[in-house]
Amino acid sequence: MALDHGQLNSLGFSKAPADTRVVVAMSGGVDSSVVAAMLKDEGYDVVGVTLQLYDHGAALAKKGACCAGQDIHDARRVAEAMGFPHYVLDYENIFRDAVIDEFADAYLAGATPVPCIRCNERVKFKDLLATARDLDADCMATGHYIQRKLGEAGPELHSAADPNRDQSYFLFSTTPEQLAFLRFPLGHLASKTETRALAAKYGLSVADKPDSQDICFVPNGNYASVIEKLRPGAADPGEIVDMEGNVLGTHRGVIHYTIGQRRGLGIGGLEDPLYVVRLDPDARRVIVGPKEALSTRIVPVREINWLGDGAFDARAEWPVSVKVRSTRPPRPAVIRPLSPTTAEVELLDPEEGVSPGQACVFYETGGSRILGGGWIWRGY
Structure with missing residues (x-):
């Protein structure tokens, strides 16, 4: 009917x-x-x-x-x-x-x-x-x-x-x-x-x-145990180093650490707190540094899915709001398309703990519309 x-x-x-x-x-x-x-x-x-x-x-x-x-x-x-x-x-x-x-x-x-x-x-x-x-x-x-x-x-x-x-x-x-x-x-x-x-x-x-x-x-929530089962040897130990390469201690596998992590590093006794700022799995190294080293303004994004009006790369840049983590509110940013599926996102206010593998999601400035997003693929 x-x-x-x-x-x-x-x-x-x-x-x-x-x-x-x-x-x-x-x-x-x-x-x-x-x-x-x-x-x-x-x-x-x-x-x-x-x-x-x-x-x-x-x-x-x-x-x-x-x-x-x-x-x-x-x-x-x-x-x-x-x-x-x-x-x-x-x-x-x-x-x-x-x-x-x-x-x-x-x-x-x-x-x-x-x-x-x-x-x-x-x-x-x-x-x-x-x-x-x-x-x-x-x-x-x-x-x-x-x-x-x-x-x-x-x-x-x-x-x-x-x-x-x-x-x-x-x-x-x-x-x-x-x-x-x-x-x-x-x-x-x-x-x-x-x-x-x-x-x-x-x-x-x-x-x-x-x-x-x-x-x-x-x-x-035990990611490491699942990865160890899927990829034997993934928890091989290595060195914890500062940003100049000085060895500060040892770790129990890169998979146990995430960008921005502070607790559980096992390198106490230092005057200022240190955070994980980068992971080097090839060298089995966890690189740590001060909190300000986590601050990121430029975020490279790829595999972009565009839901906005017009072609994504039709303009030199788009003013938007973006989320770089699911738990954070959208922040003002500018997207500069590099191709139909890649872009450089500039955060107007730097964010801490931006990590490769996370999504960067685009929102209409001042509105509720999702304009698309992509994957953060390399940290600066």
Whole structure:
């Protein structure tokens, strides 16, 4: 049954919800469960899909980590309670090749990777989205806290209404083609409290389930132990040196250290505190220096995904706001394109602890629109 001419349903289609098929990516958490239940309640033809991304053995199964065995069970229970089909897809090989291997290699190279971005880019919004199309879905919905708005040139990506839940940093690599197919029904909510209230309204078993905190394949946040298993020998010891190359002590493996780290260096007794300012994995060296040595103004960025209007390199520079870490607010900056996918970003106020492997995400100055972003690939 079609709607009246010009009338759109809540997902933006000119047909009745019952005639609109939506695949919901279900992690087993409260957010995606609420999305599925809400759309089913509105009358949509909902299909739930959960990805099995890694071995759920005792070593990695952890309550609160996305995509563990319990989470698949929770997603299935929600689907059964709400009365829509639910499928579990084995994506372990894809996930290992596209996310875990690069994560390990990046850490070994002295970078600080963000695997959740790669998972969205290479698995959820690529292979899973293709699966949704194969299921004849009109769109795919997720529980991410981000907003999709229609602009003059088409769909735009905007920050979530709740800045404390905003996940735009992790979704900057969403392409315009993917954005046309995706929906984010929770992005407009004012707080997570509203989401849990909706879960209670629909009687979902996950209403009080805690949020996941860790990267799904890193139990207890112990990155080093995972990398040691994936890359034997990765924790070989080496020297801690100052910026002039003077040896100050020894370390237990470069993978145990990150840019900006102060605690746990094992080189006490010095007058002024020292911070990790650079990692040299080839020489197995951790380079330390004063806090001011962490200050960075120029940030080289590559693999840029541009979501703004016009060609990225059509102008000599773009005034924007940028995030160089997920936990920091956007800061004023200027982007100078070097090619369609590379740029130099100048921070108007220097940032500390800018690390290769992190993302640099571009925001409209004074607005909520995400203009894209790229990967920080070399520190100065």
